[in-house]
Amino acid sequence: LLxxxxxxxxxxxxxxxxxWLRFLRSAWA
Structure with a gap:
Protein backbone atom coordinates (compact mmCIF):
# COMPACT_ATOMS: atom_id res chain seq x y z
CA LEU A 1 0.00 0.00 0.00
CA LEU A 2 2.63 2.53 1.05
CA TRP A 20 3.18 6.30 12.06
CA LEU A 21 0.19 7.36 14.14
CA ARG A 22 0.29 10.90 12.80
CA PHE A 23 0.86 9.55 9.31
CA LEU A 24 -2.10 7.20 9.52
CA ARG A 25 -4.33 9.98 10.82
CA SER A 26 -3.38 12.23 7.91
CA ALA A 27 -3.55 9.41 5.37
CA TRP A 28 -7.02 8.31 6.44
CA ALA A 29 -8.42 11.74 7.30
Missing part, protein backbone atom coordinates in the same frame (compact mmCIF):
# COMPACT_ATOMS: atom_id res chain seq x y z
CA UNK A 3 4.98 1.54 -1.76
CA UNK A 4 2.16 2.05 -4.27
CA UNK A 5 1.70 5.56 -2.95
CA UNK A 6 5.31 6.40 -3.73
CA UNK A 7 7.01 5.68 -0.41
CA UNK A 8 10.39 3.97 -0.42
CA UNK A 9 11.28 1.26 2.13
CA UNK A 10 13.41 3.82 3.97
CA UNK A 11 10.49 6.23 4.22
CA UNK A 12 8.27 3.44 5.51
CA UNK A 13 10.84 2.55 8.18
CA UNK A 14 10.98 6.16 9.34
CA UNK A 15 7.21 6.31 9.58
CA UNK A 16 7.05 3.05 11.51
CA UNK A 17 9.70 4.28 13.95
CA UNK A 18 8.24 7.61 15.00
CA UNK A 19 5.39 9.20 13.10
Missing amino acids: AKRGYSPTDIEKLMHGN
Whole structure:
Protein backbone atom coordinates (compact mmCIF):
# COMPACT_ATOMS: atom_id res chain seq x y z
CA LEU A 1 0.00 0.00 0.00
CA LEU A 2 2.63 2.53 1.05
CA ALA A 3 4.98 1.54 -1.76
CA LYS A 4 2.16 2.05 -4.27
CA ARG A 5 1.70 5.56 -2.95
CA GLY A 6 5.31 6.40 -3.73
CA TYR A 7 7.01 5.68 -0.41
CA SER A 8 10.39 3.97 -0.42
CA PRO A 9 11.28 1.26 2.13
CA THR A 10 13.41 3.82 3.97
CA ASP A 11 10.49 6.23 4.22
CA ILE A 12 8.27 3.44 5.51
CA GLU A 13 10.84 2.55 8.18
CA LYS A 14 10.98 6.16 9.34
CA LEU A 15 7.21 6.31 9.58
CA MET A 16 7.05 3.05 11.51
CA HIS A 17 9.70 4.28 13.95
CA GLY A 18 8.24 7.61 15.00
CA ASN A 19 5.39 9.20 13.10
CA TRP A 20 3.18 6.30 12.06
CA LEU A 21 0.19 7.36 14.14
CA ARG A 22 0.29 10.90 12.80
CA PHE A 23 0.86 9.55 9.31
CA LEU A 24 -2.10 7.20 9.52
CA ARG A 25 -4.33 9.98 10.82
CA SER A 26 -3.38 12.23 7.91
CA ALA A 27 -3.55 9.41 5.37
CA TRP A 28 -7.02 8.31 6.44
CA ALA A 29 -8.42 11.74 7.30
